[in-house]
Amino acid sequence: MTAARLELSGLAKTFGNLPVLGDLSLSVGRGEFVAILGPSGSGKSTIFKLLTGALSPDAGAILFDGVPLNDRRPFAFMPQRDALMEWRRILDNTTLGLEVQGIGRAAARRRVAPLFAEFGLAGFEQHYPAQLSGGMRQRAALLRTVVQDKDMLLLDEPFGALDALTRADMQRWLETMWSRHGWTTLLVTHDVREAVLLSDRIYVLSARPGRVIAEVAVPLPRPRRTGATVAAIEAGILDLLLSTPTEGPER
Amino acid sequence: MPFIRPAAARAATAFSRLCLPLLSVGGLFVLWEAYAQLSGIPPTTLPAPSRVLTQGALQYRALWDNTLPTLYATLFGFACSVSAAFVFSVLIDFFRPLRRALLPIFVISQTLPMIAIAPLVVLWFGFGLAPKIMLVALVTFFPMLIALVQGYAATADEIEQLVASMGAPRWRVFLLARQPSALPYFFAGLRISITYAVVGAIFSEYAGAAKGLGIYILNAKNNFRPDLVLAAVMVSAILTLLLFGATVLIQRLSMPWTRLAGNRTP
Structure with a gap:
């Protein structure tokens, strides 16, 4: 991993008295494909809203190439569904x-x-x-x-609305395209297999308020195909997600 | 893939589109004709459609001379109303508090009884075109405004978020996302309002005019000529249908994507 392009540190966001993100830190290196994986309601989409400027954080910093974000955002955003x-x-x-x-x-x-x-x-x-x-x-x-x-792609559950077959097809295609172009990419998903198949690293989020409970590196060669190794990593992450107690709005 | 319908299905659709309405309207005329002929009701009370048509044809020039002012009042009034509705809908969209401030006025304007307002407007502004334009605009403004405001609100969130994420300022989000999203609603409003517009124009002429279908109807009634009243009514019905057809045509031309397979319009 080279020097971080995107760096989030101590990011927090509360809607009313509902804390959605609590102390979230992560980084994405140049040319790296990183996934944020979490249960629904873990504030995944909120992270992207903070990045695109639709929302501003209550606390924490967003640095891009070491500089705080200004009005010219370095992101190209792909929303849920195709829009x-x-x-x-x-x-x-x-x-x-x-x-x-x-x-x-x-x-x-x-x-x-x-x-x-x-x-x-x-x-x-x-x-x-x-x-x-x-x-x-x-x-x-x-x-x-x-x-x-x-400079960087933000993909918000891009294949969530597709049928399983088309989704698998699109994941392979995206991996090919990414390998060819080396886009710095941050993917938000709740699909564990999708995260494992596509990412160099995965940040696993807790339920609301979302924070990183694990960082999983996926050192598998590409192109990746579903198999024993992928299944093992997938099972590990699932165990982690299921064993993390769901926290209520009041911590 | 473009969706191509087989010729037989197309012919069946054409049949149900064109022939079924013609049959139902024609049937109604046949019943009316039969009743007027067989019941012995005097033609000064209920003229048969054949009489309405022949007398209307004899009065062809007078009918035409009185149709044109009604058409002008309708079109000018409607144009004013659509423009005003567009301006106010944009203002309301950009300055939300305006919605609360203005909407009660618009709602009240919609509750004013035409029968009371029309003679007053004629009294204030005379027998010319101006009061007709105002009254047509008054009747059609509210439905157009509501259609546009609802249409903007129907914009998909993710499209707006996408355009905003590209760095577009608010006015560009409006032009690129909200305004096109409102098009189906705009045309639905247009179809409804154009029929109100013709009725509004005729009613305002009824309250006082030098020329127009409304005043023609009033005069025919005062001369005990229900056949000519009904002839003028038929002319206004045809006029409304033609204007309605024009709005449908404009919609089809300006929204070609709605004619494709899997289209979704309200």
């Missing part, structure tokens, strides 16, 4: 981030167009999202994310 705009063609959905950055529509299209083949979307540029399958929609959403050319 494709039904009224835009796939091509115009994928250029959305570039348009927001102030790049002209024609220039943005020129930048996105060559990537369609690699994302398995060639020929679907002029289609509307309603015409695509779930897996294709996710690939379009990931294309929209990576083409923004930010």
Whole structure:
């Protein structure tokens, strides 16, 4: 692991009198794929809201390349489900981030167009999202994310809405793409196998208020396939999650 | 994949779309004609549709001359109302307290009885086009405003969060996410309001006008010509249907994605 790109230390967030995150610290190195794994309600999505600036933390610091976050966020965010705009063609959905950055529509299209083949979307540029399958929609959403050319990807349960078969397919595909491009990636998921198959390291969160109860390194060679080693790590993490007592709002 | 329907299914849809309504409306006319012919009811009380049509045809020029002012009042009034509704919906969306401040006024405006307000507006603003435009706008403003406000609120959270995470300021989130999300609601509002608009225009003419279907109806009634009253009613019905059809057409042209397989519109 090289020097940390993203570093969260002592992050805390409370909604009303409901503590959602309590003293959360973690780091992501350059080119590293890190997963945050936790039960629902462990504040996983809140972490991303703090990173994208939709919320601000009550305590703690977020450093990127050693500097506190400012208004220009270094993240490209991929939300739960695909969040494709039904009224835009796939091509115009994928250029959305570039348009927001102030790049002209024609220039943005020129930048996105060559990537369609690699994302398995060639020929679907002029289609509307309603015409695509779930897996294709996710690939379009990931294309929209990576083409923004930010320093780091934030993936919020990207395959949660897909059927099991498509999800497994998409996980393999994402691993291939990640191996090829080396994106610095932070993935939020509650799918243990997904975390083990994709990540270099996994932070396991407790139930609310979320904090790190374990950090698991996954030193397996890639490409990974489900097998005994993966299953063993998976079982270990599951045991850990199930044996951690659920804490109420008042600690 | 684009969804292609087989020709037979398409023909069946065309049949049920076009023929079924024609049959039901035609059936109604046949019943009416039979009743008027066979019951011996005098045509000065209930004229048969055949009489309405022939007398209407004889009065073709007068009907047409009185339809145009109604059409203008409807279109201008509706255009004003849609523009005003858009401006206020944006204001309300950006400054939430305005919603509480303004909504009671708009609700009250909707409860005003046309029958009381129309003569007053004519009294204040004369027999010209202005009071008609105002009254049409008054009737249609509220449904349009509510449609837009609801439409913005229907924006998917994750789309808004996504656009905001890209660094878009609030006005860009509105333009990129909230405004397009409101389109289906906007068109639903448009379809409902356009029918109110025609009725509003005719009613405001009824309260006093130099020309228009409303005043034509009033005069025909005073001359004991129910056949001409009904002829004017038919003209207004056709006018409403045409305007309604126009809104549907505009919607189809401006929202091509809703015609695809798996479309989801309210």
